[in-house]
Amino acid sequence: MDGKFESTTGIELATTRRRFILGTGAVLAGGMLARPAIAQAKELTVISNIGNADQRAVLQRLADEYSKASGVAVTINNMDHEAHKTAIRSYLVVGAPDVCFWFSGNRMKAFVKRGLFDDISDLYEREGYKNVLGATTGALTVDDKQYGLPLGGLLWGMFYRKDVFEEKGWTAPSTIEELMALAEQAKSAGMVPVSMGTKEMWPAAGWFDHMNLRISGLEKHLALMDGKLPYTDASLKPVFDSWEDLIRADLFTPNHTSSGWEQAAAALAQKKAAMMDLGGFIKYGFPPEDVDQIAYAPFPVIDKAMPRYEDFSLNSVHIPKNGKNKENARDFLAYFYKPENLAAFLEAESAVPPRNDCPPSKDPLINAAVESMKTVVGTAQYYDRDTDPDMAQEGLKGFQEFMVKPERRDQILARLEATRQRIFKG
Amino acid sequence: MMRLWRRHRHWLAPTLFILPGALLFGIVIILASVQTIWVSFFDWDGVGPMQWVGLANYEQLAEDPQFYVSLKNNVIWLGMFMLAPPLGLALALLLNQAIAGMKFLKSMFFVPLVLASVTVGVVFTWVYDPTFGLLSLIYGWFGATAPALLSDEHLVSFAVVIAALWPQVAFCLVLFLAGLNNLNEDLIGAGRVDGARGSAMLLHVVLPQLREVSFIALAVTVIGALRSFDMVAVMTSGGPFGSSTVLAYQMYEQSIFSYRFGYGAAIATVLFAIMAAFIAWYLRTLLRPEQETA
Numbered sequence: 001m002d003g004k005f006e007s008t009t010g011i012e013l014a015t016t017r018r019r020f021i022l023g024t025g026a027v028l029a030g031g032m033l034a035r036p037a038i039a040q041a042k043e044l045t046v047i048s049n050i051g052n053a054d055q056r057a058v059l060q061r062l063a064d065e066y067s068k069a070s071g072v073a074v075t076i077n078n079m080d081h082e083a084h085k086t087a088i089r090s091y092l093v094v095g096a097p098d099v100c101f102w103f104s105g106n107r108m109k110a111f112v113k114r115g116l117f118d119d120i121s122d123l124y125e126r127e128g129y130k131n132v133l134g135a136t137t138g139a140l141t142v143d144d145k146q147y148g149l150p151l152g153g154l155l156w157g158m159f160y161r162k163d164v165f166e167e168k169g170w171t172a173p174s175t176i177e178e179l180m181a182l183a184e185q186a187k188s189a190g191m192v193p194v195s196m197g198t199k200e201m202w203p204a205a206g207w208f209d210h211m212n213l214r215i216s217g218l219e220k221h222l223a224l225m226d227g228k229l230p231y232t233d234a235s236l237k238p239v240f241d242s243w244e245d246l247i248r249a250d251l252f253t254p255n256h257t258s259s260g261w262e263q264a265a266a267a268l269a270q271k272k273a274a275m276m277d278l279g280g281f282i283k284y285g286f287p288p289e290d291v292d293q294i295a296y297a298p299f300p301v302i303d304k305a306m307p308r309y310e311d312f313s314l315n316s317v318h319i320p321k322n323g324k325n326k327e328n329a330r331d332f333l334a335y336f337y338k339p340e341n342l343a344a345f346l347e348a349e350s351a352v353p354p355r356n357d358c359p360p361s362k363d364p365l366i367n368a369a370v371e372s373m374k375t376v377v378g379t380a381q382y383y384d385r386d387t388d389p390d391m392a393q394e395g396l397k398g399f400q401e402f403m404v405k406p407e408r409r410d411q412i413l414a415r416l417e418a419t420r421q422r423i424f425k426g
Numbered sequence: 427m428m429r430l431w432r433r434h435r436h437w438l439a440p441t442l443f444i445l446p447g448a449l450l451f452g453i454v455i456i457l458a459s460v461q462t463i464w465v466s467f468f469d470w471d472g473v474g475p476m477q478w479v480g481l482a483n484y485e486q487l488a489e490d491p492q493f494y495v496s497l498k499n500n501v502i503w504l505g506m507f508m509l510a511p512p513l514g515l516a517l518a519l520l521l522n523q524a525i526a527g528m529k530f531l532k533s534m535f536f537v538p539l540v541l542a543s544v545t546v547g548v549v550f551t552w553v554y555d556p557t558f559g560l561l562s563l564i565y566g567w568f569g570a571t572a573p574a575l576l577s578d579e580h581l582v583s584f585a586v587v588i589a590a591l592w593p594q595v596a597f598c599l600v601l602f603l604a605g606l607n608n609l610n611e612d613l614i615g616a617g618r619v620d621g622a623r624g625s626a627m628l629l630h631v632v633l634p635q636l637r638e639v640s641f642i643a644l645a646v647t648v649i650g651a652l653r654s655f656d657m658v659a660v661m662t663s664g665g666p667f668g669s670s671t672v673l674a675y676q677m678y679e680q681s682i683f684s685y686r687f688g689y690g691a692a693i694a695t696v697l698f699a700i701m702a703a704f705i706a707w708y709l710r711t712l713l714r715p716e717q718e719t720a
Contacts, residue, residue: 086682089473114473199665255556255574257666390684401667404577415491422486 042072044328045097049084052284055348059336062345066335072328092116096322098329104139104150104316105381106225110389111318117147118319123330127337136354139314139381148318149337152351154279155296155369156206156311156382162295164271172275172297176214176242179300183251186274195273196252197264198403201396205383207277208243208399209311214302215239218309218378225386227424231416240413242302244406257404261285279313280350280365296368312379314354394419459698466691472681476688483692492668493693496676499583500652500700503672506587507594507651511643514598515636519628521599522606536600538593547660550589551576576662579669586670590657594650598643605639606632645708652701673697 046063050056056078063074077097079087088102092111102108111117124130124146130137136150160172168189173179183193198204212221216235223229224236246252253264253273265285267273276282277299283291298310317336319329335341343358350365352373361367383399384392398412431438466483468476487493521532538546553560556574565572575585609632617631633640655674658664664671664679671679673693681690 093473116473199663201663201665255577257577258554258556258574390686393679393684397665397667400665404579404666 042328044072044074044099044325044332046074046076046099046332047084047088047091047097047101048076048078049081049101050078051081052281052349055345058345058348062336062341063332066332069335070328070331072325072332074332092320092322094322096320096324098319098323098325099317099332100320101151101315101317102148103381103385104148104314105385106387107385107389108140108148108316108318109142112142112147116321118321118323118326119145119147120149120319120330120333121145123149123333127334129337132339132355132357134356136314140316148316149333150354151315151317151342152346152349153354153369153373154281154313154315154349154351155373155376156210156277156279156313157299157372158275158277158297159268159282160275160295160297161268161271161290161293163293164274165295170274172295173300174297175304176300176302179251180246180249182274183249187250191271192253192267192273193251193275194253195264195267195276196256196403197259197261198256198400199258199260201400202382202384203261203264203277204399204403205392205396206311207403208239209380209383210277210299211239211243211302212236213309213311213380214299214306215242217306218380221309221380222386225380225383227388227391227420231413231420236413240402240406240409243402244409247403247406252403257400280352280369283350283365292364294365296365296372298372307377308375309378309380310373310376311382312352312373312376313381313385315351388423391419391423462691462694462698465688466695468688468691470687471685472687479688483689484696486689487692487696492671492676493673495668496671496673496693499670499672500654502583503587503590503651503654504648506584506591507647510591510594510647511598511640513591513595514600514643515602515640517595517599518602518606522603532603535596537596539596539600541593543590543593543656544660546589546593547657550585550592551661554585576670577666579666582662582666582670586657586661589661590650590654594647598647601639601643601646602636605636609635641708641712645712648704648708649701652697652704 046059048056048059050059056076060076063076066072067074084101088100088111091097092100093116096116102111108117124137129146129149133150136153137146140146140148140150158172164170165172168185170182170185171178173182179193186193196203196207209221212224215238220229220235224231224233229235253259253267256264261278262285264273264276265278265282268276268282269286269290280296283294286294298308317333319326319333323329336345337355339355339358342355343353343361346353346358347361347363347366350363350369352366352369353361361370380386383395387395394416398416402409402412465476467478467480469479469482470476517535521528521535541549552558554575556562556572556577559572561575562572573581575581613631613635614627617627622631653674654672655678658670658672658675659678662670664675674697677690677693677697680686680693
């Protein structure tokens with residue numbers, strides 16, 4: 001492709017004999033330069049798990065631009081987000097693409113341990129990423145080596161509609177007592193206080209994360225995630241006590257196991273619910289004209305002495321170890337990761353850019369999250385990203401059950417503890 | 427060469443014809459089953475090295491409360507699915523009449539059979555939806571509130587089975603309609619001469635001739651109930667909190683989401699044993715009358 005492009009320009013330039021010779025030289029040089037690159041298969045496959053159409057379009061545009069500039073044909077294979085979670089385990093072993101999307105932290109570590117992701121510390125070095133990424137590098141680092149690039153961070157918290165709160169004269173609750181008071185007002189206005197859809201189970205685990213971070217703090221939460229703290233530990237009692245109070249006060253959507261998070265987000269959009277606990281992608285549940293009504297507030301404070309810890313989950317992009325074209329994969333990532341390109345990509349999902357040199361966003365949801373992150377002292381990722389996947393599966397089920405049958409608490413926690421012992425061997 | 431062929435063709439020809447099918451069956455079914463049983467003795471995450479654990483997976487299974495929930499749900503599936511052959515037969519008898527427009531009616535009853543089970547699952551999920559579903563609308567007309575079937579741990583399995591029954595009944599209907607078309611007219615005529623009509627005709631003349639078809643309908647229904655997976659996956663993902671999980675779904679969940687391939691294989695082996703027991707009984711009963719007539 002390179003050679004063809006050069007040859008047409010060469011002929012156009014050939015208006016005089018001298019220029020013709022120069023032009024021919026350029027064609028020959030171009031041809032010779034391009035040849036070794038053509039001899040290698042100049043192809044790059046990317047597997048993406050992006051569900052959002054706008055974001056897919058941005059990725060496609062960046063891939064096309066890169067193709068044009070480099071002559072490397074980039075193919076993007078889009079996969080369903082949930083199906084991708086299972087497919088990745090087989091394709092990393094057989095039939096790996098050159099670039100794939102995944103999640104940082106523990107989920108990445110599982111593949112790094114099995115030698116399925118390529119060490120890209122050299123790319124970090126070459127592009128000086130450590131200087132612009134700061135602390136987020138940690139989520140992509142195993143034994144001082146980097147195995148992927150962080151994408152957008154999702155800051156979790158409470159979302160509500162500005163117009164509804166203005167109309168009713170409500171303010172976003174900053175403490176759990178204020179949340180309870182607001183819940184009473186919402187109920188008397190015929191609204192569900194907190195929209196909840198646990199069909200996919202994880203929203204219940206997110207609620208647990210936030211309460212545990214507010215009550216027990218980051219250190220104890222991560223100990224629990226790493227399997228070092230029993231689920232029957234006394235420090236969890238106030239968390240479940242307080243959560244049970246909320247459940248008994250009918251804070252959450254009735255029959256929440258019947259609806260997914262998208263339906264729950266739609267209930268917020270339709271003014272049937274007052275608030276919802278989610279990340280910036282809540283806007284997918286809103287019609288485009290209502291998106292600017294979405295406002296963010298941190299999860300309410302429970303223990304006033306506790307510093308502010310939040311769930312901040314970081315998606316990531318990787319180069320599989322078994323990919324065929326690792327050099328071009330690095331070049332493509334370097335192009336994709338340019339501040340302006342990354343910012344365009346992240347804008348589509350209202351995620352916080354990991355680079356500090358991205359151009360400022362016009363999206364108020366991103367700016368609210370960036371602003372809010374300044375007072376966050378420490379972050380976890382999310383229950384099913386922080387703990388072992390086997391543990392997470394049981395945990396999600398347990399939290400969903402607790403939200404329906406809080407009276408079964410002891411039974412559920414005993415089951416989770418048995419699972420923890422099996423997985424983490426004591 | 428020719429002589430060699432002639433001398434051996436009585437066994438060579440059938441062998442050559444059977445070979446492709448046997449190879450395929452051997453690799454896809456037999457080898458895969460044997461390998462599954464083999465994997466069930468290991469602790470394996472699907473990617474890393476396998477570690478021999480003997481019967482540990484089966485011991486864990488015996489203590490796993492979820493396993494008993496799945497087993498119970500499989501029994502519910504099996505029990506309720508037994509309704510499919512009689513319902514299919516009843517509908518077939520009803521539809522097997524020469525009335526104008528019957529062809530159209532018949533094709534309407536076949537519709538669920540044409541739909542992918544995922545479609546059926548999604549449609550029923552909407553029907554059951556407590557806020558906008560058809561069920562809640564019907565309850566609404568009577569001023570009542572519909573139960574959230576898919577959120578109720580005691581009702582959810584029944585709700586899923588009802589959705590799965592819809593295409594299953596249609597399938598039995600097709601089988602019985604075909605059977606009714608092949609009835610021996612002479613026997614029916616003879617029955618009429620002897621004064622049989624109504625239920626006597628059905629019980630003593632028609633049903634005995636449908637014996638083979640009923641047997642196929644029953645077998646397909648039992649196997650369909652035991653291997654039920656897609657409806658559960660689409661409608662509830664085994665939830666709420668695992669209360670609608672069946673063995674096949676638990677196997678999938680443990681292998682794929684919990685990265686426990688050995689444990690998943692153990693569940694598959696148990697399911698295989700249950701099915702094998704049924705199939706053995708089925709073949710014995712099916713083969714016996716054939717031997718009698720032969």
